Amino acid sequence: MDDNIIEVRGLKTYYYTATKVIPAADDINFSMKRGEVLGIVGESGCGKTTVARSLVGLINRQNTRIEAGEILFEGIDLAKATPKQLEHIRGNKISMIFQDPFVSLSPVYTVGNQIAEVMRAHSTGKVDKKKERETIIELMRKVGIPSPELRIKDYAYQLSGGMQQRIMIAIALACRPDILIADEPTTALDVTVQAQVLELIRNLKDEFSMSVILISHNLGIVANMCDRILVMYGGVVVEEGSCYDIFKNPRHPYTRGLLMAIPSLKEDREELFSIPGTVPTFTAPVSTCRFADRCPHACDRCREKEPDFVDIGPGHRARCIFADKEVLNA
Ligand SMILES: Nc1ncnc2c1ncn2[C@@H]1O[C@H](COP(=O)(O)OP(=O)(O)O)[C@@H](O)[C@H]1O
Ligand code: SF4
Ligand SMILES: [Mg+2]
Incomplete structure (x- = not known):
């Protein structure tokens, strides 16, 4: 493993519907070094979330199966871990935040309580209430919540979308994870708030010495943040490289299409390019170039x-x- 914090080899995660088998993640290979930011990009339906959820065991085992592959993390294979082991990993080592913070936050507990719950699960020994409150306020301040000593009592619906996502980030960080997986963390936010939340994730990465997997359908979003990028299409990685490789020397037609679709790179902003057609859903086994x-x-x-x-x-x-x-x- 060397200094790789996580190593994914030959990961296949398939969905079983009544009529077919969908190879949503089909032979995915990557590794990530400590402190690295890895971007996973591709249009909606390309398998990004499937890969992310596979890493932390957040898949519905009724109709989803990890068919093959290894997810090596701290000496264990998460692809074969028990639900209990995976729960421990999620509570302590790998945190995930999602696109829609409002859906993920509880409506019945204050945001302070939701952060506290994670901290309690993580800590050993007796809880010192006063100290706990201070730690929560400090964490809320770190994620950029103004007046945290007042906001700690708020419920999710009292906060804006951007503030809700900051709370989600605080909850994710409360267990001091080694890896933060951010799955479209800014997609539901408006443009100015998007930039602030990305900036926040970038700063926290260093402060908390984490590695980050940043997932987005928008290559422009990951441009300033990632060390390495995986471009996914139809369940497979179609190109991988450093940020420089992907932006300066893209070698897959799909990557080129995604680049052309970034608004700021286009001279004529009136007429934004989009790749013709839509992402098809494949049935396993696939025996053609998926982008054909x-x-x-x-x-x-x-x-x-x-x-x-x-x-x-x-x-x-x-x-x-x-x-x-x-x-x-x-
Ligand atoms: N629970 C599910 N049951 C069946 N198919 C699914 C399920 N979740 C996702 N899929 C299919 O798997 C493919 C990849 O989905 P997903 O991983 O969510 O992609 P992305 O995150 O890139 O949008 C899509 O074709 C999607 O329709
Ligand atoms: S269809 Fe052919 S040219 Fe186009 S991406 Fe696939 S292999 Fe390359
Ligand atoms: Mg997704």
Whole structure:
């Protein structure tokens, strides 16, 4: 493992519906170093949340199965961990925040109580109420809640969306996790608040010495924050590389499409590019390039079998038959 905090190998998480098997995460491989920020990007339906939830065992075992693979974290394989082990990991080691804070927060407890609950689960020994209150207020201040000594008594509905997400972050940090998974943490927020919340996550990462997995459908969101990026499409990683690789030398047509769809990179803002078509839902096993139906470079070879990764440079690879060819620039 070296200095990798988590290592995912060959992860396959499939959903079983009445009529088909959906390979939502299909042979996912990545590792993350301590202190690193890893971005996972791709349009809605590409499998990002499935990967994230698989890491912490938040999958519904009735219709979801981890078919294969390993998730190595601190000497255990989370893919095979018991529900009890996973609960312990979630309460102490890996925290996750979601797109909609209001749904995740309890309507019946004050925000202070919800932070306290996590801290109590995490601490050993007797709780000193006064000290606990101080710690909660300090944590609320760290996540940028103004007048935390008053807000500690608030209920979720009394706070704005941005403030609710800050409380979610406080709850996630209350157990001092090693890894924070932020799944579309700003998607439900308006643009100015988005930037503030991202800035907050970035600052807290250093202060709490965490590694962060930042998930977004918007490549622009992860641009300033991530060390490495995985681009997912249709359940697979189609390109991975450093932030520089992805932005300066994208080698998969899908990555190129996502880049063109970022508003600020487009000169003519009136007419924002979007990749034609939508993400299809695949049925396992898949034996074609998953992007073929939307790809401007698709040819017969692309539908013969699923392309392998082509190495572009150190840590940079793309799953396209033309990844290292000039054709893409045509
Ligand atoms: N509980 C479920 N049952 C069946 N299919 C699901 C379920 N959750 C997600 N899916 C399907 O799995 C695919 C990936 O979904 P998801 O991981 O949520 O993608 P993303 O987070 O990138 O939007 C989609 O096709 C979605 O419809
Ligand atoms: S393998 Fe073919 S269809 Fe797939 S991304 Fe490359 S050119 Fe497009
Ligand atoms: Mg999602």
